Amino acid sequence: MILDTLLKQIDFIKEIDKIKYIQRKTKLFNSDRQENDAEHSWHLAMMAIVLAEHSNEKIDILKVLKMVLIHDIVEIDAGDTFIYDTEKNHTNTDEERLAAQRIFGILPKEQAEELIAIWEEFEASETAEAKFAKAMDRLEPLLQNSSNNGGTWNEPGVTYKKVFAKKSAIKEGAESIWPYAESLLNEGVKKGILKDERN
Template sequence: MPSDNLLKQIEFIKEIDKLKYIQRKTRLLNSDRHENDAEHSWHLAMMAIVLAEHSNEPVDILKVIKMVLIHDIVEIDAGDTFIYDAQKNHSNTDEERIAANRIFGLLPGEQAADLIAVWEEFEAGETKEARFARSMDRLEPLLQNTSNNGGTWAEFGVDYNKVYGKKKVIKMGSEAIWGFAEMLIDESVEKGILKKNV
């Protein structure tokens, strides 16, 4: 007979399969297909592994990977909020808190508390691991939009100031990656795929 812990863990694993159905506004690199949250989280985990040497400070890479893999699980219930949404703030909301408690609460108590704490740490963005994880979260859509002739910037009329304002979070986790990101943003303006209001 399976243990109570195992049954709870399997229930959680089945529940998070729903992340594969949460569509993001951004499209895959060089593609018209929208990315889903599971693909996004996987990509961030790989980016964190590959780019860890560029973090401003040495990080616990396993913790960073945990952060990026679980950070959007709450969107199963709360939905994806577009980072440039003018109506809804892209920050920790009451809906996300309720979702975190429900979804992570499917797990055994200690495991649920651990993942909620990791999720909260990512959302707060104050530790070196959270800062680096958040830099990955801001870099990936930048790579996507620059590969798609402006992607969501063009589709939703997002200008340079908004992009620069949201992307400068990258600097908190990695000065080196921020330098690269700034270069991509500037090149996007030069190519005309990102509008700079004067």
């Protein structure tokens, strides 16, 4: 029984190695190299630890860490959808749900159920932990794009209004960080690296 459990856990560990090959649109700070999902998840985990005091509510940091470390594992099957994609919805597709069932389902039943529930909680963005985890997920690419002369803000169809709408999730989880985040957006407009359709 112990061996069976261990073998399932090892199979899962091997499977999630594939996340290292999923390329994101965003690039590393001051770099031309695209970030992969594993690097993104690690960075969010570190950000969550360092910035936990900025959460709007008291949080279970271990649960937040689980969220940010597993939230993109579904992209092994579903691929990374650009947050500003005009053809495919970025939020919780059927593909992602099927991927969650398959990948987390490799684990022993109890662990699989726990991780699927945590993934669902992150996607729903209703609990304090999910809101803070989502704030970190929105903050990291903002910092990256600010350091990369606009980065993905230069993609067709990306405007201040769209970026502002997505980034406002930061306020929902970490209100004290929002003024800084908003200043980066305004600075982007001022520098001409973020298109402002309001003018």
